[in-house]
Each structure stands twice: as structure tokens, then as C-alpha cells.
Amino acid sequence: MNSSTEPIAIVLVALYRYQNFPIRILHALLENIEGVEPHTLFFKNHYTNAVTPPTAKEQSLFRQKIVELQPKLVGFSVYSPYVPIARKLTNIVKENSSALVMWGGIHPTLSPESCLEQTDIVCIGEGEGALEELVLALRDGKDFQTINNLWIRQNGNLQQNPLRPLIQNLDAVPFPAYARDSFYFIGSNKLTRKDAAIVDPILATMPARGCPFSCSFCVNSLLRPLYRGLGPYNRRRSAANVIAEMKEILAIPGNQKNQIEFHDENFGTDESWLNEFEALYPEQVGLPFKVQYNPKLIKPELIARLKRCGLHRIKFGIESGADRIRNQIFKRPGKNKEILKLAHQIAHYDVKIRYDLIIDNPYDTEETLKETIDLLLKLPKPLRFNLYSLQYFPDYPLTRQAIKDNHISEQEASLEHLHQKMARNWAFVPRLFPLNPKQMMHNIIWLMVYGRTKDDAVRQAISSDGFGARLKLFGLSVKAFFWGKVQMLQRIMQKRS
Helix, strand or coil: CCCCCCCCEEEEEEEEECCCHHHHHHHHHCCCCCCEEEEEECEEEECCCCCCCCHHHHHHHHHHHHHHHHHEEEEECCCHHHHHHHHHHHHHHHHCCCCCECCCEEHHHCCHHHHCCCCCECCCCCCHHHHHHHHHHHHHCCCCCCCCCCCECHHHHHHHHCCCCCCCCCCCCCCCCCCCCCCEEECEEECCCCCHHHHHEEECCCCCCCCCCCCCCCHHHHHHHHHHCCCCCCCEECCHHHHHHHHHHCCCCCCCEEEEHHHCCCCCCCCHHHHHHHHHHHHHHCCCCEEEEEEEEEHHHHHHHHHHHCCCEEEEECCCCCCCHHHCCCCCCCCCCHHHHHHHHHHHHCCCCEEEEECCCCCCCCCHHHHHHHHHCCCCCCCCCCEEECCCCCCCCCHCCCCCCCCCHHHHCCCHHHHHHHHHHCCCCCCCCCCHHHHHHHHHHHHCCCCCCHHHHHHHHHCCCCHHHHHHHHHHHHHHHHHHHHHHHHHHHHHHH
């Protein structure tokens, strides 16, 4: 590198996610490269069922930063529902700078060729090594056509480079960057500099990468085969490394953290790792924490040990209350009897539980929905749920199966349809129509999840096919629709305040 050369500006863009781990890690990585000035634009944040499209003002603010920074490279982190927005912002970059544009993240990894219709470079898979090599090449004026993990479109030619092995030493990856002067947050028609992830009371961290399961609705069902032969898919940072990251964040002035959230499907399941965590966490961090699991991985002795360290909540996915739907359609292991036993074991340790449940599923029948309701009636109270409407991500196994079985059309599996549906129907909201037993049972499940009805009323409504039971079913469904509207208005008011 020529020491007299001006530093090159690199802009990273996080779409609808202020807590974007990959972007924050890549920003920190770029800070360690001499002759590079990294900047990150966090473009709007995601609110469930309230994904508002970018306004003219917000696009103008984005344009102004691109004009001001005149970057050499702009890298977008792209999640499937936000492809239409990534296209708009990419056009703004192209019209207002000479920057190369690169897309990375889940969607470009799974659909690289289609993404190259909009962008110059696609990064498939883990981005740390590829971005570092690309930026060094741009800084030094060298060729970058053969960098692994990059697909490149130039002068009508397409260069498809192979995937590099997965990063095994995750301790060597930089900690995510927070509260940087080169961060910009665009949303609500204004640009701010204060890092929203610092004032958030929850400190989120990722101790591991990968998942041992391949559920049909999850991206791991596609990523695991993609990385076959490139090293172990499930990898873990040391407990000491994770704790060092948390201590660094907690030391940032102005942080308001009062709990930790570990994003790790296998948290503490390795004996030596758990021993290290137990020895360090209570003394060096000590905040209450929550974890997430596949229920198959939770054992009573693990709950007991984590409880002593500060565990206060476990989140795990039921996904369906019918074994057939869960196992055969969602390809997720586990039986209702196992879930019930586990839930009561966790409750015994005075640990809260939040469950994930997916409804609006065309494979459900009245009988499978009754199984779900029966399971909810037997779970320890109070119930805490994330209640989702089923989404069809392009090319996921569940999506392909639903098309094959004529439950959805090709159009309903498109990016545009996904973007529109997620904006208004990511979390399930009670609906009055269609007026049929399945829809009414969906509404009753919503009532149970949000504690708006008594168990006895639910039992009466699903006890038979008689007129009285059907009338009760209808009444509870209307009640759910009403309370759903009230909840929606409350959330709108809270957001405005």
C-alpha cells in the first residue's frame, strides 16, 4: 500500500435490523485494516407486523450519505423479505457514486445468480475472509476476480468462485462494533447517531454458529448441504471469549443493559464449555440471561446448572401442537408428551418459558388444531408465546412442498409476495373471515396465548360438533378478533409515543 494514498471509504448497510451481528462484526473487521474508513448505515428497524416501506425522506437521507462519503464499495446485508428495498437503495448508490455494490447475507447466499442482476458482487457464505481480501485488493488497486466466496459480474461476464472452508476458530473473529462515530441510523424520517443497540436493555450475543437440525421452514435446511465438506457446521466460541465481548459492551458509557440474550441453539450443551461458563459468568457478568433451544437438547441437569448462573427464561419452538405436523411437515423432532414433560421440569426450576408456535398452516386440519389447543391447555401457566403466521421463503423445502401439494402458487412463493406478507402478517393477528372452524380455532389459539380466555370456555368450544359448541367457538373467535384490534391500536400508540 502507498502510504500517501488517501484512505478508501467502505459503506456497510444493515436493512431493517439495528442489531445486525454480521454487519457489526464486519465493521469491526474493517477498522483493523490500514487505509480503510468503514461507515455503517442502519436503514430502518424491524417492528413485527409494522415493516413500513422507506419514505422519500429516508431515501433522500440515504442518498445524501452516499454522496457525502463517496465510497469505493457499498456492502448490503440482505434478508429475503427486503430484496425489493435493497434494489431501490442499490439504484441510489449507482446513480450517486462510482462505488461497487456487493450483496451478502442469507438471500444472496441461496440465490446468488438472481442477485447479480442488481449488483456487481455477491458474497456467499461467511463474509469475513472474502470482505477483507476484497477491500485489500480495492485499496491496493489489485485484481479481485478470484476471491473465494465471491460471485462477480463484470463486462457481461460472470465469475463464480468456490466457497472457502467455514471459520472454525470463532475466537479469532472480531467482536461486533457498537457506538461508533461512523454509525448512522436512518428511520422515522430522520438520521441519528446514537446506537439504539446500546440503550436497549437486552445485550444480545452469538456464542456459536450453526444448528444441529434441518427443519423444513428454516434456512439451516439449505445451508447445511451447501457447506458439506467444508468443515464442521456447528462451531462455538470459548466461554471466555463470549464473556470478554459482554464486558466490553457493558463498559460502553450510556448502556442500559439489565439482561443477556444468547442466540445459540446449543447453549451449554458441551460439558467443558459449560464448566468454563459456570466458573466465569456469575462473577464477571452476573446479569440474568435467557437462552433458546430445540427441546430435544434440554436436560434437567442443564437447567439446574444454568439456573445457578442466572438463567431466567428459556425459549423453544413447539411450532405445532400436532406431532404429525411437527415431525412430517416441519421436519422437526419431538413429541407432545416430551414437550409437556420438559415444560413442567423447567417450571419446577422457576424458569420462565416462551414458546414459538406457527399457525396459518395449510397442512393443519380441525383435528390437528384441536391437538394444538389440547397441548396449550396442558402446559404450565402462564403461557408466553411468539405466535407466527407461516411464511414461505423462496426455495425452502417447506415452500417447495407446499407448491407441489397445490397449497400455494409460485407467485405466493415470490420475494414480492413475501415482502408484502411479512409487513402485515408475520405475527398472527386474529381474523374474522373466512368464517370456518379452522380460522376460528386459530383465533382461539391467539386468545389462549394472550390470556384473553379461560380454559373451561375453550374446552366447551372444542368439546363436540354440536350447535352449542359451535356457537361457543364462534363467540370466542369474535372475541379474539376484537382483542386483536385493541392490541394493534395499543402497539401503534406505543410506537408513536
